Structures are given as C-alpha cells and as structure tokens.
Amino acid sequence: MLSPLIEALERIRYWLEQNLPESATALEPGLSLSEIEELLSTFPFQLPAEIYALYQWRNGSSSQDYNFFPFHWFLPLDIALSFIEEEKQIQAKLTKHSEASWNDCWFPFSRFQGDYYIVKGSENSQAFSPVYLVFQEDREVDDPWMVYSSLTTMMLSLAEGYETGAYYLDENKIINTDESAIEKIERKYNPEIDHDLDDD
Template structure:
C-alpha cells in the first residue's frame, strides 16, 4: 500500500470512529479506466497521485469538509470546476505571474480550492496549491498530495481536528495545524491564512 492510500485510510478510519456521518458521505472509488477516460478531456496531464486518490474514493456527497474544511470533489465536479479556473482570463494572469498555467481542483470550499498543476506529461507527484476564492492568487501549500494527506491524518490523530456537537469536523488549533503542515511540507508557504495555518 502506498503512503498516500495509507494516509487516506487513516483519515477515514478516524472519521468512521468519530464522525460516522462524514465518513458515510464518501463515494466509492473509480476504476483506472474510468479515471483515464474522464481525465482524457483535459488539455493537460495530472499527477498519478490524483488517479490514486480517485481510485480510493470519488469525492464526498454530504458536504462534510473533512480536508481542512474543504470537500473532496467528485471527478465530474472537479472537471467542471477545472474549466472555470482555467478560462482564458485566469490562464493569462497565472502566466504573467510565473505560476503554473493549468490547475486541476481537488478540494473545494465555496470557490476556494486546493489544486494540482497540469503538465505536459504524466508525473508521479505534483505540488498542491491553495487557490484564493476571491482573487485566484496561488500559494504553494503542500509538496504533494501524499504529504498533504500525511499532515491531515496527523491532525486527526493528534486532536488538532475534533467533532462538533452537530457531527461536523473542525480545526481546534490552527497554529498547530500550521506546524504539522509545514513539518510534512518543507518549503511551503509559512501561512495559508492570516491566523497562522
């Protein structure tokens, strides 16, 4: 089992024990063939980690934001949202700023994404960027999807995440989350948000 799948399984095991409602919202994974067919619509390639993620689960359908408040998009929604963040305006703006031309969103919270850059060829891993929902600006958030999930799994297991009385998952210590994120992702931005994480 890869480190990515192991981290994802740690997360879902924690959710099954502590927030069964959130855990029950994950959709079954897709086959390699289904993923390849859907992703062939893109004018770029995504990392193999994205394929592995969607083989594990194809999104979440109950609105639980279990990955840093962000919901795991199902592949159809990710493809649709990809068209929006890759329209000509955003492509030109990113190129002018020296950022990756194409992005593929994986996690969403009200139009704010965590996304992988597109490339000309299929790579094993790719960095994860935070895409600001207001101005589309990018921040280098995680070195790759595996390290993102390792950080999030550690946050669940160490109490940085907890379950509210209504069954939702929330971050209880944003500064500690930031420390764990940076530990697993050296070289990433110091803070994603003004309050330290």
C-alpha cells in the same frame, strides 16, 4: 503494502468513521483507471500519478455537507471537471486581467465556497505535484500559494492533524482547529513551505 498516500487516506477515513460517520459514508466508490482516463480525456495536461491513485481509492464525497478534508469538499472527478468548465465560462465573460481568470493546467480536487485545492498538470506525466490553494479573489496569479509539497504530504498532515486533536470536534460536532498544532504538523511534513498567510 499500502502506499503512504493510501495509508494516510485510510487513517483519515478511519478517524471519520469513529467521529463523523456521515462523512465517511459519503465517500463514493473509487473509479477504475480506464474510467479516470476517459473522464480526463478532455483535460489538456497530464496529471500526477497521485491524482489517479486518489480517485481509484475513492471518487470524492457525495455531498459537500460531509467533508473529508477539513472544511473542504472532496470533489468527485466529474464535478471537479464541471467546476473547471464553470470557471472557464466565467473567465470568457471577463477580461484576462479579471480576478476570475483560471489557468488551464489547474486541476481542482477540493473546494470550499469559491476557493480550491489544486494540483498543476504538466506536459509530461509525473509522480507528484505540489498542492496549491487558489483563492476566489486571486484567480489572476500565475503562482498560487503552495501549501503542500505533494498530495501525499497533504494527506499525512491531515491524518496526523485528526489523530492528534489539531482538528477536533466541538459540542455540536463541528470541526475546529488548533492553529498552532496544525502549523507544527504542516512544517513537519513540508518544512520547505511558508505556512504563514499573514506574511503576504
């Protein structure tokens, strides 16, 4: 039996196969556990088990032009690590109060321009971690905006969004959003989280 996370990922992949096949075929084969552990050997924190499951399922998308998540590039693991190093190099050139600061426990698995979906590593291994959105202009915050209670609830939300038309294609095969429908879905799977950015 598939885990809820993998089942949701497969639902997303199936929708893409039917509607945006280039995005489905851009998915890279999954990595073995030993390959993931080797790549993460320099990451100073333990990542949640969900991240290992995600990258065993698929190692991101080969091109940022074919999105698995709406508007965001599903980062291959080596590229995710390279973005961490890039962010640290930017940080080293600027003061610690700069907008470019990056927390060492942040792990980005998805990117849109300069914004990232991240999970936080911890000292001890854990099954789940909330998913946060780190904005390019908000690097200095200690607690970025929590958008999903876990990677699993994120994928369940996205899968239902694709399947119900909350995310839909226009005549040019570009993904559009029904914001009201998306908010309802996200509240269904993550009722404890404030989903309204305008409240800030």
